Amino acid sequence: MQLGRNRIEALADGVFAVAMTLLVLDIKVPELQPPLATSELPLKLLALWPKFLSYTISFVILGVYWVGHHVQLSFIRRADRPLLWINILFLLWVALVPFSTALLSEYANTRLAIAIYGANLIAIGLTLALHWWYATTKRRHVDPDIDSGLVRGAMHRTLMAPLVYILAIVLSFLHTEVSLALYALVPILYILPGRIDIHWGGRHQGKSKTDQAGEK
Amino acid sequence: MQLGRNRIEALADGVFAVAMTLLVLDIKVPELQPPLATSELPLKLLALWPKFLSYTISFVILGVYWVGHHVQLSFIRRADRPLLWINILFLLWVALVPFSTALLSEYANTRLAIAIYGANLIAIGLTLALHWWYATTKRRHVDPDIDSGLVRGAMHRTLMAPLVYILAIVLSFLHTEVSLALYALVPILYILPGRIDIHWGGRHQGKSKTDQAGEK
C-alpha cells in the first residue's frame, strides 16, 4: 500500500507552522501596575529584546529547515518505513525548538542554554542529513540517474549548519556573544543562492491553468 | 528542482490558522472566589471588552492579509529564492500579531502600544507590497502579458493599509481613541469590492467533477 508523499508533507507543514507560531508565546506582554503603565512600559518592552531576537533567529532557521526538508522530499520518488520514521524523528526535534528558544532567550549568557539550543539545531540538521543519506545511498529512493554532484552538494549544504553550531558551542567557552552571533549568521548562509535553485512549477502549472481558462 | 507553490501556501495557511486561533488565548476566563461568582462575573466579563475588540480587529485584519497573500500567489507563475524568503519574512510578522494584539488590548490607551501594534501591521503590509513589487518588476514571476493596470491597482490596494496605520500612529498623539477607530476601519476598506475580483474556480472545477461522475 502507499502512503502519499503529500501526507508526510502535510504533517510536516503543520508541525512547522505550529512550532513557528508557538515561538511568539514566549514573548509575554509585560504586566504593570496601572499608575506606572505609561512611564515604565518602554523600558519593560526594551528589556524584551532577547526574546524578539531569539524569536527572529528561530523563526528564520525553522524556515531554512522547512525549505531544506521540502527540497529533499521533492527529489524522493518512493519511500519505506525507515524513511518515514526519519521524518518523524526530524519533526520531533523541530517541535522542541519553542522550548530551546525560550531557554536561550531566558539564559542567553549561560553556556548551558547556548549548548542546548545549538544541540537542538544540530539534531535537526543531522537528522535531515541522515534523511538525505538514507534516501540517496544506492539511489534507494531517488531517480537512479540523479546528478551525483547534486547529491553531494545538497549533503554539504545540509551539513554546513551543524558545523557552524558546533563551532558556536565551542566558542561559547570564550565569549557567549560570539555564539549568539553565529546562531544569527546561519540563516543568512542559507538565504544566499545555492547549487539547487528553487523555483516552483510555474511553466506547465501556469499553462494548464491558462488552458483551463481558455476552455471556459 | 521545484518547490511547489502549494507548499508555501500550506505553510502560510498553517501559520495564519494558528496565529488567528492563538489570538483567543489572550482572552482569559476571569478568576473569582466562589461566593462572588454569580454577582461579579458580569462586570468582570464586561471589563474584557478591549480583549474582544482587539481579537476581532486582529482576526479580521489577518483574514484580509491572508486573502491578499493568496491573491498575489495566484498570479505568480514561477519563483526563486528571494521570493521564498520574502514569504517567510511575511509569515514572521504575521506570527507576531498575537503578541502585538495582546499588548494593545492590555495598554489600549498607551501611545507606545498603539504604535507597536500599528508597526506590526505596517511590516506585514510593506512585506506584502515588496512581495508584489519583486514578483511583478520586469514581469519577473508573473505572466509577461499581465494587465499593468491590474499590477498597479493591486499595489495601491496593498499600500492602502500601511498608509492608514501610519496615520493612526501619528493621530495617537492627539487622541488614542482615533487610532483605535482607524485600526477597526481598515478591514472594512478591504471587505469592499476591488478591481481584482475574487471568485474561485467553480465552472471548470465543477464541470470536471460532473464529468468524472458521468464517466462512472
Next chain:
Amino acid sequence: MQLGRNRIEALADGVFAVAMTLLVLDIKVPELQPPLATSELPLKLLALWPKFLSYTISFVILGVYWVGHHVQLSFIRRADRPLLWINILFLLWVALVPFSTALLSEYANTRLAIAIYGANLIAIGLTLALHWWYATTKRRHVDPDIDSGLVRGAMHRTLMAPLVYILAIVLSFLHTEVSLALYALVPILYILPGRIDIHWGGRHQGKSKTDQAGEK
C-alpha cells in the same frame, strides 16, 4: 482572478484543527504538594469532570460544524468577496470556542456562562445559515439545477442547532442542568443520518488509483 476553494478549505481546516486541539489546554494537570500526591490526586482529577465534559461537547460540536461547513462548500461552484468574508466571520466565531468553553467549564452553574457559550454556538450556526442562504439565493453560487428540496433541507438542518441553543438559554432560568443537557444533546442530532448523505469520492477516485497502478 481566482482564489481556489481549496484555500478557504485549508484555512478552515487549520482553524478547526487548532481550535479543537486548544480546547485541551483548559484541562490543567492538578498541582499538589509532593507528600499528598498519591492520596489527593484521584479527588482532584474527579473534580475536573466539568472540564472533560465541556471538552467533549465542544470538540464534537466543532466536528459537527466542520462537517456542515465542508458539506456546504462542496455544493458551491463559484464565489465572490461577500461569500469569502462570511467564511472568515464563521471562522472568527469558531476560534472563540476555546474561550467560551473554558468559561462554561469554570462557571457551569451560572446562567451568564451558559448564555455566552450558547451565544457563541448560535453565532456559528447562524453564520453558517447565512453562508448557505447567500450561496443559494437565486442559485448565486450553486448549480442552477440543484434540487430545491435539498437546499431547504440543508437550511433546516443548519438552523436546528441554533434553535436548540436558544431553548437551552431560555431554560437556564429554570434549571442550568437542563441547558447543559441540551448542549450535550445537539451533537447527537447531527450524528444521526440526514437527507444529505455524506460519502466520499471513492468509486472514481479508487478507480483512477487502480488504473494508475494498472498502468504501472
Next chain:
Amino acid sequence: MQLGRNRIEALADGVFAVAMTLLVLDIKVPELQPPLATSELPLKLLALWPKFLSYTISFVILGVYWVGHHVQLSFIRRADRPLLWINILFLLWVALVPFSTALLSEYANTRLAIAIYGANLIAIGLTLALHWWYATTKRRHVDPDIDSGLVRGAMHRTLMAPLVYILAIVLSFLHTEVSLALYALVPILYILPGRIDIHWGGRHQGKSKTDQAGEK
C-alpha cells in the same frame, strides 16, 4: 453529495500536528533568581528528564497512530456518516494526549497517572480498530476483493498496542517503572516492518509529472 477523503485527512493532519507540537508546552523553562542562574540551571534542567522522556514517547506514539490512521484511510474507497464520526471520535482522543502526557510526566510514579495515560492511548487504539472493523466488515468501505489476510493482519497490528497498554496498567500494581518501560517500548514495535509495507506513490506519481512535462 461527497465529502472528499482529503478533507478528513486535512483535519486529522492538523489535529495531529497541533497535538504533537503542543506537547512541548509541558516542558517549561526553569525560573531561577538571577544570582543562582549559572550554578543551578544544570540541576533544574536535569530534573526535567521525565518531561523530555514523556514528550518523546508521546510524540512517537502519536506518529505511530498518525501513520496507522493514514494507512487505513488509504484503503477506504467510500465512507458514510458513522465512519466520519468514528474519525472525529478518534481525533477527540488524540487531542487529549497533551493532557495525559502532562499528567504522566508530573506524577510518573503514581498508578493513577499511569492508568489514565494508558487509558488515553487504549482509547485511541480501540477507536482505530473500530474504524477498521467498521470499514472492512462485509467489505463495506474497502475494495470487495481486498486480501482478507491483509484485513486481519492490519487488525492484529492495530490491537497490539492496546494489549500492551492493558498489560502496562496491570503491571503498574507491581512496579510503576515496568509500566513506563512498556509505554516506551510500544513505538518500537510499530517502527519495525509489518505485513503492510508503506511506500509512497513515487513511480507513477513521478511518471505522471514527467508526462505532464512531456506534454508541454
